[in-house]
Amino acid sequence: MAEKDPIKVCVTGAAGQIAYSLLYQVAKGQVFGDDQPIILTLLDIPPMMPVLQGVVMELDDCAFSLLREVIPTSDEAVAFKDIDAAMLVGAMPRREGMERKDLLAANVKIFKSQGKSLDANAKKTVKVVVVGNPANTNALICKKYAPSIPAENFSCLTRLDQNRAKAQIAGRVGVTIDSVKNVIIWGNHSSTQFPDVSHGTVSVKGTAVPVSEAVKDDNWIKNEFIKTVQQRGAAVIKARKLSSAMSAAKATGDHMRDWFKGTPQGEYTSMGIVSDGSYGIEAGLVYSFPVTIDKSGKYTIVQGLEVDTFAREKMDATANELKQEMTTALEVCSD
Numbered sequence: 001m002a003e004k005d006p007i008k009v010c011v012t013g014a015a016g017q018i019a020y021s022l023l024y025q026v027a028k029g030q031v032f033g034d035d036q037p038i039i040l041t042l043l044d045i046p047p048m049m050p051v052l053q054g055v056v057m058e059l060d061d062c063a064f065s066l067l068r069e070v071i072p073t074s075d076e077a078v079a080f081k082d083i084d085a086a087m088l089v090g091a092m093p094r095r096e097g098m099e100r101k102d103l104l105a106a107n108v109k110i111f112k113s114q115g116k117s118l119d120a121n122a123k124k125t126v127k128v129v130v131v132g133n134p135a136n137t138n139a140l141i142c143k144k145y146a147p148s149i150p151a152e153n154f155s156c157l158t159r160l161d162q163n164r165a166k167a168q169i170a171g172r173v174g175v176t177i178d179s180v181k182n183v184i185i186w187g188n189h190s191s192t193q194f195p196d197v198s199h200g201t202v203s204v205k206g207t208a209v210p211v212s213e214a215v216k217d218d219n220w221i222k223n224e225f226i227k228t229v230q231q232r233g234a235a236v237i238k239a240r241k242l243s244s245a246m247s248a249a250k251a252t253g254d255h256m257r258d259w260f261k262g263t264p265q266g267e268y269t270s271m272g273i274v275s276d277g278s279y280g281i282e283a284g285l286v287y288s289f290p291v292t293i294d295k296s297g298k299y300t301i302v303q304g305l306e307v308d309t310f311a312r313e314k315m316d317a318t319a320n321e322l323k324q325e326m327t328t329a330l331e332v333c334s335d
């Protein structure tokens, strides 16, 4: 069979810690498919160019069969030229004691500039995932400054939260990770996010049962579980003195793979997307919803899930935080 044409993929923050794990997955074919040749563009800031050269040397030395070309640069226009996919990782990470929104003033302007440059340089079909924090609001700003690219092409990463939630449930029940399905992350990638297992299932001895039936401890689900997932990033920072990188890279790969290839039959996944008003969430906010994705890469918000009073309160609290972040971000970007 004839070889596919290469796709062009940009990773920003390419000299940083998440990129170091992410680039391996992308170049190895674990994200876009093991028959999909890749051209990589790698963006970082000028002082990081010597470090980035080292990353390029290592990419060469990996001898990846699918990697056709690597373009390291500190110029957004070069990095975004005709790209099919953008993984916007480059931004300052938080340190111990900070909330992710404390990064807003420092990071949001990066996404204003990159939104403008994507608008001018990327393919109009480009799929963008924002990883740099505060991820939802950075994605909102990026989209705002790229008006010629459809809003549904912008997303932010909440897959790491979903993976964390699945791991907690699998560990608690004592099953493998793939036995846990349809765990949802609603809202902001922050400590107000709502990890919701009320529509999820666990496969126990070959039969799918509701998570609550498998866990048999609603108090744990409503308290410790939610808090553990909400605070997991902070716990990793406390332990490592650096924020999550291997797991963040894995989640970014998972997010993009599902977006390009589709979600498995009967399963949904969570991603931060521009709200269309579903579930009463203000249209325009970048909010994490459960979605299914078809083989052509089009996602649809899962509709009709029952929302009880407990869930409603949590979904609204995280939406309110996002509204406040949006107001601050628009102020920061107005000059």
Ligand SMILES: NC(=O)C1=CN([C@@H]2O[C@H](COP(=O)(O)OP(=O)(O)OC[C@H]3O[C@@H](n4cnc5c(N)ncnc54)[C@H](O)[C@@H]3O)[C@@H](O)[C@H]2O)C=CC1
Pocket: 012, 013, 014, 015, 016, 017, 018, 019, 043, 044, 045, 048, 089, 090, 091, 092, 093, 094, 110, 130, 131, 132, 133, 134, 135, 157, 158, 160, 161, 189, 243, 244, 245, 248
């Ligand atoms: N959404 C999520 O689930 C997660 C998000 N993060 C966030 O991802 C971001 C990156 O984290 P790390 O890789 O650990 O940080 P890092 O500090 O190791 O790397 C960040 C890289 O971005 C570069 N950079 C800064 N400004 C840039 C710009 N304007 N254009 C291109 N590159 C730029 C830096 O020079 C650095 O090389 C942070 O904001 C972190 O908080 C981290 C984990 C999970």
Ligand SMILES: O=C([O-])CC(=O)C(=O)O
Pocket: 093, 094, 100, 133, 160, 232, 233, 234, 236, 237, 243, 244, 248
């Ligand atoms: O917590 C942080 O600052 C990094 C991050 O977003 C995560 O690990 O989820």
